[in-house]
Amino acid sequence: MIGRFMHRVRRALPAIALAGLAAAAVAAPPAPPARAATDTMAAADHAAKALRDADQFALISGRGSAHACQAGFESLRHAALQGKASDQLLFGALYLHGRDCGSFHLARDDDKAVLYLAHAAIQGRLLAMPALAELEVRRGHALEANVWALAYLHYAVPAQQDTGYPASLLHRTLGMLSKTQNKQILADANAFILRYNAGIEAGLYRQMLTSARKPTACRLRPVDAHHRVHLPQPFSQIRIRPMQRALVLYLVAFGRDGRVHKLAPVFAVPQWRDARRLRAISGYRRVQPAPACGQALRWALLPVELDNHHYRISGRTGHS
Structure with missing residues (x-):
């Protein structure tokens, strides 16, 4: 009896399994199309980026809750440690001046400012160079200040142009040099440019490609250089x-x-x-x-x- 019963069960099992699979197929909802899933992920990424931007702006502006500023600090620090030059520029600038944002306090730290600004500068973020030069002026480091000032003048100022601020920066930094240092500075500046030129030029080339690329509706092209700002008043x-x-x-x-x-x-x-x-x-x-x-x-x-x-x-x- 038991043997015949088990034999019948084994014969019925495939049919039962097939019936179960058919029922599951009928009951299960259809799989969503791949495009809908992609759109959902893109929307989530966009929302996360908007939140990061808001937190970072709260930190940089000093206007926001301590929680938002702490979150902005952590996201900016993470991006800077990942080697993103624009974020290194922003992160180094925070230490250049220090920031107070509600109960969140970031003390000025010249060493950290130099670390992050220098990494941004040698990746082609030229505006890190005058910030570094001014920082070294503040610290009384004449040679370092002049190297950054000369590098900025070399890369950022087109030929035959009234140099304005770069010229005034160079005038102030050269005034810090002793006679011995005055003879040394050009060799130091040339050595710096020789060592880092490839990385700086590569960074400038990437920025040029980004600027030349046609922007999408919601993506802003980088601000161009040397555009006059029209004054609304005298x-x-x-x-x-x-x-x-x-x-x-x-x-x-x-x-x-x-x-x-x-x-x-x-x-x-x-x-x-x-x-x-x-x-x-x-x-x-x-x-x-x-x-x-x-x-x-x-x-x-x-x-x-x-x-x-x-x-x-x-x-x-x-x-x-």
């Missing part, structure tokens, strides 16, 4: 000391209408207060409107130079 009403030379780098978020939505100084040389004085001018910058972006903000690094009563966009940089 210079005499701006209340800036005459003949002052300054360079300020801002992190700017443009809205879908192409107008500045958010703006915060990343660094200001030679003095931090120059950032406040040039802020109003920077707010008048416009880019191509992008209504298809919805509420998405487009970010860029905007360098503004004050040179002999003229403001202008200076240097080559971008942020993504």
Whole structure:
């Protein structure tokens, strides 16, 4: 009896299994198309990036909760350690001046500023060079300050152009040298350029390709170099000391209408207060409107130079 029963069960098992699989196939919902899954992942990535951008802006601007600023610090530090030059520039600039953001405090640290800014500079982020030169002026390191000033002059200033801030920087740094150092500095600067030229030129080439690439609706092309900023009012009403030379780098978020939505100084040389004085001018910058972006903000690094009563966009940089 038991033997015949087990034999019947073994014969029935394949049919039972097939019936179960058929029932499961009927009950299971159809697999979503691959495109829908890709769109969902893209939306999640976009939301995560928007949150990182907001946290980093809170940190850089000093306006935000301690939690947001801590999150911005951690995400920026992670990107800088991954070797991303634009993030190294931002991260080093935080240590250049220090930041207070609610109860979050980041103390000024010259050594860390040099570490991250130098890595950004040798990857072609030229605006890290004047920041490093000014930092070494502050520390009284004449040779280092002049090497960075000469490198900036070499790479960033086109021929036959009124150099303005770079010239004033070089004038101040050369004044720090002794007679012996004066003879040594050109050899040091040439040695620096010989050693790092390939990396700097490669970084500049990548930035050129990014700038030349046609931007999508929600992606901002890096800000071009040496574009004049038109003043909405006479210079005499701006209340800036005459003949002052300054360079300020801002992190700017443009809205879908192409107008500045958010703006915060990343660094200001030679003095931090120059950032406040040039802020109003920077707010008048416009880019191509992008209504298809919805509420998405487009970010860029905007360098503004004050040179002999003229403001202008200076240097080559971008942020993504």
